[in-house]
Amino acid sequence: MFRLITAGESHGKGLVGVVEGFPANVKIDIEEINKDLARRQKGYGRGGRMKIEKDRVEILSGIRGGKTLGSPISFLIENKDYENWKPYMNPVDVDGETRKVTEPRPGHADLTGAMKYGFEDVRNVLERSSARETAVRVAIGSIARQLLQNFNIKVVSHVTAIGEAFLQEKVEDIEKIELAEASEVRCCDEAVELAMIEEIKRAKEEGNSLGGVFEIHVTGVPAGLGSYVQWDRKLDAKLAYALMGIQAIKGVETGYGFQNAEKRGSLVHDEIFHSPDKGYYRESNHAGGIEGGMSNGENIMIRCAMKPIPTLYTPLRTVDIETKEAVLATVERSDTCAVPAASVVGEMVAITVIAQEFLNKYGSDSLEEITKRWKDCL
Numbered sequence: 096m097f098r099l100i101t102a103g104e105s106h107g108k109g110l111v112g113v114v115e116g117f118p119a120n121v122k123i124d125i126e127e128i129n130k131d132l133a134r135r136q137k138g139y140g141r142g143g144r145m146k147i148e149k150d151r152v153e154i155l156s157g158i159r160g161g162k163t164l165g166s167p168i169s170f171l172i173e174n175k176d177y178e179n180w181k182p183y184m185n186p187v188d189v190d191g192e193t194r195k196v197t198e199p200r201p202g203h204a205d206l207t208g209a210m211k212y213g214f215e216d217v218r219n220v221l222e223r224s225s226a227r228e229t230a231v232r233v234a235i236g237s238i239a240r241q242l243l244q245n246f247n248i249k250v251v252s253h254v255t256a257i258g259e260a261f262l263q264e265k266v267e268d269i270e271k272i273e274l275a276e277a278s279e280v281r282c283c284d285e286a287v288e289l290a291m292i293e294e295i296k297r298a299k300e301e302g303n304s305l306g307g308v309f310e311i312h313v314t315g316v317p318a319g320l321g322s323y324v325q326w327d328r329k330l331d332a333k334l335a336y337a338l339m340g341i342q343a344i345k346g347v348e349t350g351y352g353f354q355n356a357e358k359r360g361s362l363v364h365d366e367i368f369h370s371p372d373k374g375y376y377r378e379s380n381h382a383g384g385i386e387g388g389m390s391n392g393e394n395i396m397i398r399c400a401m402k403p404i405p406t407l408y409t410p411l412r413t414v415d416i417e418t419k420e421a422v423l424a425t426v427e428r429s430d431t432c433a434v435p436a437a438s439v440v441g442e443m444v445a446i447t448v449i450a451q452e453f454l455n456k457y458g459s460d461s462l463e464e465i466t467k468r469w470k471d472c473l
């Protein structure tokens with residue numbers, strides 16, 4: 096299993112990722128990583144920052160001649176906006192007064208972060224709590240995805256709700272979900288997409304913000320990733336942990352989680368069948384591909400709820416941390432809605448967990464060794 100760590104401030108020089116324990120001899124196409132980074136930058140409702148950045152990864156170690164070495168993979172994603180923030184973000188010489196932030200935004204990490212670390216300037220919190228960091232997790236997910244492509248495992252995602260605009264029916268047809276890639280809000284239904292865009296336009300006009308729901312589907316996952324034997328080895332638990340680690344994600348559901356809770360068992364549990372060519376299979380997938388903390392061979396389906404963006408152009412009431420006076424929250428620049436971007440991040444975070452658990456089961460030294468063990472289990 097590989098470990099990962101991210102570093103970097105939103106307006107600092109750049110973001111850094113380190114992946115340790117990744118197997119050797121896996122072909123990595125760096126342009127594929129850049130494509131995933133670009134996908135994260137798209138989506139109707141984002142603010143001015145995405146016009147400044149053009150995220151690209153610079154590999155620093157762990158890949159040679161297009162293949163992984165088994166040594167730590169490290170990389171850099173430059174913050175182009177650093178040029179505009181140099182006087183305030185320079186590691187050596189900071190003019191802290193000019194850009195000091197003292198009006199914490201409700202819903203962001205600002206106030207509690209400042210209290211926790213003893214800061215008088217909320218900038219010291221917002222720089223790292225920012226979802227700019229998710230670019231690194233997308234790059235790592237893209238590397239994980241390229242490993243799993245060798246085993247026919249694929250991940251797709253789509254946005255199912257933005258504010259009050261949502262899909263009525265749950266979509267399980269992967270080809271239909273893939274159509275979401277072309278949509279401005281990553282929704283696979285044209286009529287709902289238009290309603291979502293309207294919803295975002297209205298929120299923007301009001302100086303307000305929006306959240307929503309996205310859904311991730313992972314296909315081709317073999318049965319037996321994760322385990323029932325210990326609570327912290329359960330696949331659903333690991334996915335929920337990693338997905339809740341994405342900024343602003345406040346709910347994670349596997350399969351028809353909350354809907355299942357309202358129904359009788361006979362309508363929820365997926366009956367088991369067998370055929371010589373398919374092996375064991377189910378005709379329904381209410382469990383979302385996970386039973387007893389293990390993948391059961393069906394598609395993995397996960398939904399994530401994102402809260403509305405905390406920075407409002409019509410700001411909420413707060414307290415100045417210097418004067419303790421009632422003021423309005425700070426606003427420099429913000430997205431109105433980032434659910435489409437979050438759905439790309441969710442996709443990449445989920446595939447990272449699946450890759451970690453895949454290596455747990457099949458070994459993690461070289462692609463050849465893993466392939467052999469995977470074939471033995473087919």
Ligand SMILES: Cc1cc2nc3c(=O)[nH]c(=O)nc-3n(C[C@H](O)[C@H](O)[C@H](O)COP(=O)(O)O)c2cc1C
Nearest residue numbers: 203204224225226342343405406429430433436437
């Ligand atoms: C892709 C993405 C973009 C985001 N953009 C913004 C933004 O522009 N402004 C903002 O205030 N919050 C934004 N957020 C949300 C904050 O980062 C998040 O709410 C904050 O870090 C507090 O953490 P919490 O919501 O997990 O409690 C974004 C989140 C994601 C996933």
Ligand SMILES: C=C(O[C@@H]1CC(C(=O)O)=C[C@@H](OP(=O)(O)O)[C@H]1O)C(=O)O
Nearest residue numbers: 142144224225226227342427428429430
């Ligand atoms: C920079 C990104 O997202 C940022 C996430 C974010 C936040 O508070 O989370 C606040 C905004 O930052 P800024 O004030 O620089 O515009 C977003 O743009 C990104 O996704 O790459």
